[in-house]
Amino acid sequence: MADILMRHDFDVQGRNFDKAGEVSSEIKVILKGLGIDSKIIRRVVVVSFEAEMNVTMYADKGTIVFELTDRNILLTISDEGPGIPDIEQALQEGYSTAPDEMRELGFGFGMGLPNMKKNSDEFEIDSVVARGTTVHARIGHNA
Amino acid sequence: MPDSDLKHGFITDSSLCKGCMECMRVCPTQAIRVKAGKASYIPDYCIDCGLCLRVCTSGAISATTLDFEDLDRFKFKVAVPSASLYSQFPVQDSPAHINQALLKLGFDKVWDSSIEIEMGNRALKDCVRNWQGSYPLISSNCPVIVRLVQVAYPTMVNQLIPIESPRELAARALKRRYSQELGLAEEEIGAIYITPCQTKTISILQPAEDGKSDLDGAIGVNEIYNEMLGLLRDLDAGDIDTAKQGLISTTMLDWGTPEGQIKNLPKRRCLALTGLANIINVFDDIEKGKIRDIEFLECHVCHGGCVAGNLMVDNPYLARSKLLNILSQDNPTTREFEQEVERRYPLEDFTLKAPLKPRELNDAAGNLIERVKKQQHAGLVLDRLPGLNCGLCGAPSCKAHAEDVASNKYPPEDCVLLSRDRVALLQKLYLPDEPDQAEEESDEAASGD
Numbered sequence: 274m275a276d277i278l279m280r281h282d283f284d285v286q287g288r289n290f291d292k293a294g295e296v297s298s299e300i301k302v303i304l305k306g307l308g309i310d311s312k313i314i315r316r317v318v319v320v321s322f323e324a325e326m327n328v329t330m331y332a333d334k335g336t337i338v339f340e341l342t343d344r345n346i347l348l349t350i351s352d353e354g355p356g357i358p359d360i361e362q363a364l365q366e367g368y369s370t371a372p373d374e375m376r377e378l379g380f381g382f383g384m385g386l387p388n389m390k391k392n393s394d395e396f397e398i399d400s401v402v403a404r405g406t407t408v409h410a411r412i413g414h415n416a
Numbered sequence: 417m418p419d420s421d422l423k424h425g426f427i428t429d430s431s432l433c434k435g436c437m438e439c440m441r442v443c444p445t446q447a448i449r450v451k452a453g454k455a456s457y458i459p460d461y462c463i464d465c466g467l468c469l470r471v472c473t474s475g476a477i478s479a480t481t482l483d484f485e486d487l488d489r490f491k492f493k494v495a496v497p498s499a500s501l502y503s504q505f506p507v508q509d510s511p512a513h514i515n516q517a518l519l520k521l522g523f524d525k526v527w528d529s530s531i532e533i534e535m536g537n538r539a540l541k542d543c544v545r546n547w548q549g550s551y552p553l554i555s556s557n558c559p560v561i562v563r564l565v566q567v568a569y570p571t572m573v574n575q576l577i578p579i580e581s582p583r584e585l586a587a588r589a590l591k592r593r594y595s596q597e598l599g600l601a602e603e604e605i606g607a608i609y610i611t612p613c614q615t616k617t618i619s620i621l622q623p624a625e626d627g628k629s630d631l632d633g634a635i636g637v638n639e640i641y642n643e644m645l646g647l648l649r650d651l652d653a654g655d656i657d658t659a660k661q662g663l664i665s666t667t668m669l670d671w672g673t674p675e676g677q678i679k680n681l682p683k684r685r686c687l688a689l690t691g692l693a694n695i696i697n698v699f700d701d702i703e704k705g706k707i708r709d710i711e712f713l714e715c716h717v718c719h720g721g722c723v724a725g726n727l728m729v730d731n732p733y734l735a736r737s738k739l740l741n742i743l744s745q746d747n748p749t750t751r752e753f754e755q756e757v758e759r760r761y762p763l764e765d766f767t768l769k770a771p772l773k774p775r776e777l778n779d780a781a782g783n784l785i786e787r788v789k790k791q792q793h794a795g796l797v798l799d800r801l802p803g804l805n806c807g808l809c810g811a812p813s814c815k816a817h818a819e820d821v822a823s824n825k826y827p828p829e830d831c832v833l834l835s836r837d838r839v840a841l842l843q844k845l846y847l848p849d850e851p852d853q854a855e856e857e858s859d860e861a862a863s864g865d
């Protein structure tokens with residue numbers, strides 16, 4: 274495995290909608306500062322934002338680990354939450370178990386996981402019901 | 417585009433600069449530094465918002481607009497007033513009076529942009545309706561917004577509305593018309609925008625897309641204001657048909673006003689945004705994919721829209737009320753107006769002179785490992801800085817200073833808490849008549865030890 278040039282760890286608090294999205298903003302600032310191509314940054318930001326939202330919406334707490342190698346950006350999002358019983362199904366566009374009040378906030382369209390997958394070069398979900406979920410995403414860059 | 421070619425809408429005269437740092441503190445892209453008591457800016461990051469001009473009290477920053485004498489190179493001079501001009505004078509002065517005063521001022525004609533603005537409304541509506549790319553579309557009428565996107569949101573450049581602004585359409589139309597009518601070459605006709613803000617001036621000097629503006633320059637409302645007031649008082653009653661307020665269509669007055677552009681679009685899917693800080697928040701949300709259902713964002717950097725431009729004279733609330741007053745007068749749109757819009761709309765070319773592109777910034781020097789090191793270095797410098805964001809180092813925040821240090825632009829010791837030399841320098845610059853306190857104090861400290 275290639276050397277990790279940079280690593281940042283972030284905490285995400287479940288159900289704290291006030292702060293939701295802040296980690297993605299920080300990651301964006303880091304990548305901009307590094308002069309990473311803006312199209313790549315946008316993909317990373319979409320993935321981290323959707324992941325952050327899912328932790329906020331479904332879990333009690335979680336972490337986002339950002340790692341940079343000479344060719345890739347790796348995001349690992351782990352949470353302590355209910356887990357996903359059927360990952361295939363969760364990955365379908367439009368599938369959502371989000372309650373109505375989330376939908377009123379403009380979330381819960383079942384587009385998060387599909388968008389994350391679409392914006393990643395490699396995407397993997399590990400989940401144990403009643404324990405938690407870990408999402409790995411790799412986005413290649415050529416900076 | 418190499419940065420030396422980047423023109424900006426203001427002129428700085430460092431001999432006048434008092435080094436007060438007001439401009440540095442308000443600059444939204446942190447483009448200004450005040451070292452050695454003088455402000456300077458990083459052209460790459462300037463988006464021509466003009467906040468620096470608004471707060472500068474020393475006169476060191478002024479708008480680049482045209483000198484009246486410059487206009488003499490044209491055989492025929494046509495004023496193209498921004499609708500906001502009509503909000504600046506006493507209520508009894510209708511647009512007809514104001515246009516008359518512009519003629520007295522020395523213009524040969526005043527061009528009424530009602531038709532171009534109405535065509536702009538239609539083109540906008542068609543563009544939003546038929547759009548195949550990513551939503552939301554972002555209005556491109558305010559040049560600051562275009563530059564903000566080019567500099568800070570490069571991936572959203574293709575969401576900027578790719579249609580020509582009404583003022584450009586107007587310039588093209590008037591040159592066509594008067595060159596035909598008067599047998600002049602188009603270069604002999606000057607199309608001069610009467611501008612509410614310095615940003616529109618830069619959009620004429622240097623359009624955000626590569627290409628040349630059809631307008632020949634701009635004059636700020638504040639530059640002609642006093643003379644216009646005098647001329648308005650001296651107008652002969654017989655000069656003006658007081659039965660007419662003087663505009664082909666008052667709908668033009670809505671264009672630069674918040675919600676003026678979305679009024680023809682499906683409301684639920686459009687937002688009208690005002691103020692740079694708010695707009696930046698929404699753009700950040702778009703980047704994250706948080707805004708999903710919105711098709712169009714009408715953006716005005718100035719709260720209150722163009723009547724609040726930085727070259728306006730009157731307070732924006734009074735100005736707005738004057739526009740409302742004109743709008744409230746009975747002024748049915750005429751059949752000629754509608755027919756003319758119908759006739760010209762299908763013939764008009766709304767495409768921009770060139771596609772909009774992100775601005776190339778020169779901040780990605782070195783390979784990735786060097787850039788990571790630089791960022792880590794900046795983090796370490798920041799840890800040593802006080803976090804007060806006092807600005808006395810000459811950078812707008814401790815973070816900006818840390819980045820400058822990591823880029824080898826300035827030494828960490830520019831921070832007053834890290835170095836007494838910086839304090840002494842600032843005392844010399846800002847309190848030149850005081851005895852050298854820093855030295856005395858450090859002497860005392862030394863002897864007290």
Ligand SMILES: Nc1ncnc2c1ncn2[C@@H]1O[C@H](COP(=O)(O)OP(=O)(O)OP(=O)(O)O)[C@@H](O)[C@H]1O
Nearest residue numbers: 327331356363369370371380381382383384385386
């Ligand atoms: N971290 C998680 N823990 C538990 N369940 C999750 C988690 N992430 C996703 N899910 C489940 O997968 C479903 C689909 O997730 P996805 O992010 O695609 O859509 P959504 O969150 O429901 O809506 P949107 O992301 O469009 O706001 C969710 O409704 C939820 O049931």
Ligand SMILES: [Mg+2]
Nearest residue numbers: 326327385386
């Ligand atoms: Mg989701």
